[in-house]
Amino acid sequence: MCTCREQWKSDEEIKIFQEYLRIPTVHPDVDYTACVEFLKRQASNLGLPVDVIHPVMPSKPVVVMKWLGKIPELPSIILNSHMDVVPVFPEKWTHDPFGAHMDDQGRIYARGAQDMKSVGCQYMAAVRALKASGYQPRRTVYLTFVPDEETGGDMGMAEFVKGDYFKGMNVGFSLDEGIASENESYPVFYAERTLWHLRLKFSGHSGHGSLLHKDTAGEKFHYVMDKLIKFRETQVQLLARNPSWEVGDVTTLNLTQLEGGTQSNVVPPLIEAVFDVRIAVTQDEDALERQIRDWCDEAGGGVELDFILRCPAVETKIDASNPYWLGMKQGLDELGLITHTRVFPGATDSYYVRRMGIPALGFSPINNTPVLLHNHDEYLRADTYLHGIQVYRKLIPAIADS
């Protein structure tokens, strides 16, 4: 019988992590009250001043802990994490998703174990260890805990970065979540793809379903859909031809909503189709828009294109011009960790930070672990969690002293 589990069970850092996981900050309609109380208590234990601010409304708090640097005039660092987690289907879980049960292998099961209460809690644990060693950072380090990342960040980070409080923090660099890795190598995310939510409205000849009308909405939809699917296929091929690529390296396009018609024997005058498109950083965005507009024209007119959402790509430089990255990379190298830089397949709060012109990188110290974010039986092994604390113990000084 391995004694590791007994050690992990009595480990103070593991206990704090489990306590955080047991607070059900789950969508929809998250109640952050208990979470904020927990974090305030953690800040007090760490001896860090804490502010709770409400950039949007009282029910959407942002918790900010401040670790004053030796040279507070320098741009600061934020270690960001989101407090919320996505919904669960409890019947699909082996253990209670808010129980933080540790099994014989040291796997801690809970929603948020990977995404991303682990990371938020590891930041605090690393600060605790660093403070105990007598270390003080050169730059001021903030630990920020934001709400509602999982619903797009509109009620959280998006507004937080626009406010006076954030301006007063004089942020130079942000570290936020990445994704677990199933092999040895850790991905570091430096960009997200351009996100479009595109609505196409196809107008056409209406009438009885027994006839052969010209210029129907259905034909126009079919023409454009066919072109879009062929374009999508080129991206599938591209990904297949480049084994080292991941989905964030290509453009993805999916039909997500389709609406039209009221009765089965009436040809509808209008069909509306909504697409989720994520454009690779290497793809010319304007060229793609022109191409889609051309296909709409070729379909015979009466096709309207509008953007429900259009978020331009923002990228953080990962070269010699970014001293924070150089510091972080050196720290990762000194730990002997293998890393690879990547474009994030989805969207995170780093987007809003980059949009302010502030470099932001995404990294989660989780390797050799199944990627279970948003999935049933999300778990993190206790040894992986504890190792992650050591990783941040190295990275925080590497970045904050750069």
Ligand code: ZN
């Ligand atoms: Zn997340």
